[in-house]
Amino acid sequence: MKHLVIIGAVWPEPTSTAAGSRMLQIISLFQKQNYEITFLCSAMPSDFSFDLSIISVKTQAIQLNDSSFDSLIKELNPDVVLFDRFMIEEQYGWRVMENCPNALRILDTEDLHFLRKAREVAFKQNRELVFEDYISDIFKREMASIYRCDLTLLISEYEMQLATETFKIETSLLYYLPFLSEEILTSIPSFEERNHFISIGNFLHEPNWQTVLQLKKHWKFIKKQLPEAELHVYGAYVSEKAKQLHNEKEGFLIKGRAESVVDVYSKAKVLLAPIPYGAGLKGKLFEAMQLGLPSVTTKMGAEGMNGVLDWNGFISSDENDFIEKAVELYNDKSLWETAQKNGYEIIEKRFKNKLYETDFMNRIDELKMDLKSHRNQNFFGQILQHQSLQSTKYMSKWIETKNK
Structure with a gap:
């Protein structure tokens, strides 16, 4: 059976956030293709965290800046790893790359954090957004994460346009996957x-x-x-x-x-x-x-x-x-x-499921079949994986050594 590992920023809370609902939608897509799924997270669960065992998803708590993750991910040996937001890819992406080099690495942005931040800055300064607002530290980190991954999921057509036209990211690295709807509730009050x-x-x-x-x-x-x-x-x-x-x-x-x-x-x-x-x-x-x-x-x-x-x-x-x-x-x-x-x-x-689910899983299968060639075409991704540009890796190793 194929295996997907999701590394979450938090445990999904579909009753609290749209991000929690979206995560369950992604899980459903992979389960329909007979993937076994394991959800890993370093955050503490809340009273409102969804019980993933109900939908047959295995869970395990993990530690930040700890090499125990290396042994775990190697043992799980996933076919696909999905990072929930770019901050999670920064923390664990290099560990996945070293221990499971053949696993397809997917980044789910939820939304583009640098875009939200740029708009927040302009709003709080009571002015129109200008291009320089985009070029923040968050922008550089999020872009680097996109290039390090094999595929990045964007939830909005506007963000797809921004990524491809303004920032010239190759479409082969991106996939538009919005919210998905299985049914419409029409039997409701007038x-x-x-x-x-x-x-x-x-x-x-x-x-x-x-x-x-x-x-x-x-x-x-x-x-x-x-x-x-x-x-x-x-x-x-x-x-x-x-x-x-x-x-x-x-x-x-x-x-x-x-x-x-x-x-x-x-x-x-x-x-x-x-x-x-x-x-x-x-x-x-x-x-x-x-x-x-x-x-x-x-x-x-x-x-x-x-x-x-x-x-x-x-x-x-x-x-x-x-x-x-x-x-x-x-x-x-x-x-x-x-x-x-x-x-x-x-x-x-x-937004109906049928518009996306088959095409999305076909894209996953295509990438898995030709992963080496796909990565060779991602020049920036190759550059960012050079040891001289892996500050998050060495910072994590330093923190782990310091904690011991």
Whole structure:
């Protein structure tokens, strides 16, 4: 049986983050091709970590900067190794390369971290992004990780375009793999059976916190036009500063973790997501389309999602437009039902499993069959593996020696 080893930054939490849900989607793709899967992670599991044994995935805790990993990975002898984010590839990539040289190495970016960081810098300085914002230390590290791997998964068409056109990365090193949907939930409450607005997002994720702050600014103007409406703000790991925004009188309610996304989405009438910056795809908007919940968001929120198709609600151009469209979508049944249908169409035409799973696994098989030739064409990757450029390797060895 073929064997995939995933090295995770954290144990997956699909009820807390979109990244956790995506990881389970990737696991499912490989399991359909009869891969045995082992998940390794150095982080401590949380109360909300998914029990991978339920889906027949083996797990094992590992140590940072410890040669015990070398023996373990050699014993596991995987056909494919997937690194969850570039920081994990920095830590363990060189160990995989030395101990399992024939294993296909895949980097799952989740989203391009350097892009999110560049946008954050520009946002917090209240200015437009310029090219120099990209060229950060995170950019250099993430790019190096991409070149060291045999294949890198990008979740957004926009990021594929940025990587290939702006930064000239060969398409042979990249694969576009967005969120995947197996089914659309259509047996849900109607327009008349729903009330209130909703927002959702893990509070540990800085763009989500900034989105809540944007909502706080917008809400008083929406509330003025819809005095009976409330805004229910859900998200895992609520901070104290977020709790201070809770205001019953204003109808701005910090609800905390959603026990069931299906439940809270089916009761709400409109999802609000004034996302000011970020990268990748937005899980909250993807799930909203799957579950028939129209939304109002920003260009940044919708990026990479709808292509040429109509959005499942509105993509606002500014603060006043956001407020106006939120009220309009909340009040207009015909508009709301059209938006819901648009969301279903986006999922069906752009995110269904069948659009990607066969092609993706064929790509994996092709690379495994001709791995030596593929690596020989990756000149930058070869250069970065020279000992003079392996600072993370020697730093790890130094830390391990120091700890002993």
